[in-house]
Amino acid sequence: xxxxxxxxxxxxxxxxxxxxxxxxxxxxxxxxxxxxxxxxxxxxxxxxxxxxxxxxxxxxxxxxxxxxxxxxxxxxxxxxxxxxxxxxxxxxxxxxxxxxxxxxxxxxxxxxxxxxxxxxxxxxxxxxxxxxxxxxxxxxxxxxxxxxxxxxxxxxxxxxxxxxxxxxxxxxxxxxxxxxxxxxxxxxxxxxxxxxxxxxxxxxxxxxxxxxxxxxxxxxxxxxxxxxxxxxxxxxxxxxxxxxxxxxxxxxxxxxxxxxxxxxxxxxxxxxxxxxxxxxxxxxxxxxxxxxxxxxxxxxxxxxxxxxxxxxxxxx
Numbered sequence: 001x002x003x004x005x006x007x008x009x010x011x012x013x014x015x016x017x018x019x020x021x022x023x024x025x026x027x028x029x030x031x032x033x034x035x036x037x038x039x040x041x042x043x044x045x046x047x048x049x050x051x052x053x054x055x056x057x058x059x060x061x062x063x064x065x066x067x068x069x070x071x072x073x074x075x076x077x078x079x080x081x082x083x084x085x086x087x088x089x090x091x092x093x094x095x096x097x098x099x100x101x102x103x104x105x106x107x108x109x110x111x112x113x114x115x116x117x118x119x120x121x122x123x124x125x126x127x128x129x130x131x132x133x134x135x136x137x138x139x140x141x142x143x144x145x146x147x148x149x150x151x152x153x154x155x156x157x158x159x160x161x162x163x164x165x166x167x168x169x170x171x172x173x174x175x176x177x178x179x180x181x182x183x184x185x186x187x188x189x190x191x192x193x194x195x196x197x198x199x200x201x202x203x204x205x206x207x208x209x210x211x212x213x214x215x216x217x218x219x220x221x222x223x224x225x226x227x228x229x230x231x232x233x234x235x236x237x238x239x240x241x242x243x244x245x246x247x248x249x250x251x252x253x254x255x256x257x258x259x260x261x262x263x264x265x266x267x268x269x270x271x272x273x274x275x276x277x278x279x280x281x282x283x284x285x286x287x288x289x290x291x292x293x294x295x296x297x298x299x300x301x302x303x304x305x306x307x308x309x310x311x312x313x314x315x316x
Contacts, residue, residue, distance in 0.1 A: 077110065077305060077306045078110060078303055078305055078306070079113070080105070080109050080111070080112045080113070080302065080303060081115060081268055081290075081301070081302040081304065082113070082115070082292065082295075082299075082300065083117060083190070083269070083271070083292040084116070084117045084154070084292065084295060084300075085098060085117065085118050085119075085294075085295040086117055086156065086295060087118060087120060087131060087135060087295075088121075089129065089130075094295050094299075097295070097298075097315060098135070098138070098295070098299070099135075101299060102138045102139065102141065102142050103138070103141065105301075106142050106147065106149075107141065107142045107145040108145070108147075109147060110306070111148045111149075112142060112150070113149075113150050113151075113152075113188065114151045114152070114170070115154070115188060115189070115190055115269060115292060116151075116154025116155070116156075116157065116175070116190035116270055117155065117270065117271070117294075118135070119132070120233070121229040121232070122156065122159050123159065123222065123226060123228075123229050124159055124222075124225060125160065125161045125162075125163035125167075126163075126222070127222065128222070136164065136167040136168040139170055140167070140169035143168075143169030148171070149168070149169060149171070150171045150173050151171065151172055151173065152173045152177070152188060152190050153172070153175060153190065154192070154271065155190065155201075155205065155271070158209060158214075159214060159217070159218065160172075175189050175190050175193070176188060176193070176258065176262065177189075178262050178264055181304065182304075184265070185262075185263070185264050186267070186268060187259070187262045187264035187268070188267075188268050188269070189258070189267070189269045190270060190271050191250065191269035191291070193254070194251065194254040194255055194269065194271075195248055195250055195251065195254070195272070196253065196254045197251055198248055248272060249274065250272060250291075255267070260282070265285060265287055265288065266290070267287075267288070267289045268289075268302065269289075269291060270291070270293075270294075273293065273296075275291055275293030275300055275312055276290075276291050277289075277290050277291075277310065278291070288310075290302055290310060290312065293312070293314070298314050298315060298316040299316050300312070300313070300315065301313055
């Protein structure tokens, strides 16, 4: 009997280790990437993690992100999506625009999704910069109004973790994930994984999303991390200036693969800074890919009505 219990224990440990290795592709622990009840079996956990062989995190609608507007709240019936704000102390006007947007619009809707690159750079949740604290306070105010706020890490803020998420009152989502939005399955992602022509960037992405690499960086002092971030920003700016325009865009092959893999009819992402609504047909079905704009010079927001109508608009 004791030997049988030991065998079961070893099986559970192997399964958990395998899941953690799988989720390390997205630099996420099991808790962050999959909503799992405490009583779930190891088989159930493995199934929800997308194992084996694919990095597909599907958030079940009955577990987390099935939006049910509260009839007691006013101003609902709309969900907002934003991305690529690149908030920076050097651009206080954009931060002010964002804080105003949160207070006067986002606090009165059904839900808010931020699909990455909220900050120009993120060096760790222990950063004591005033900007991070101001943004956390403003986002938490939205959550305090009963509006669920969800966040997907981008290529600039991939180090953002649970501590800051708790401070800001938002939920961390895996990239990519499928949410149930007013009864419709919608694929959400930051968007960099769709830029498959940019092989150099994807190689760097794999490196910086490695938990061991992140752990080594976060072990450095804040001063060292700030210097590293400054150098990384300079290198990125030089590279973008010399890169062909189409290299940094989503490829049609990657887009089609994502639609097929997740079984969604509509997709929302950012990263490319090319706001547009792309309507197409794939496998005999109508599909829609919505690309969010950046906030470098003005705001950009997607308003998704409960009826399914969408409007991509500028702010400021």
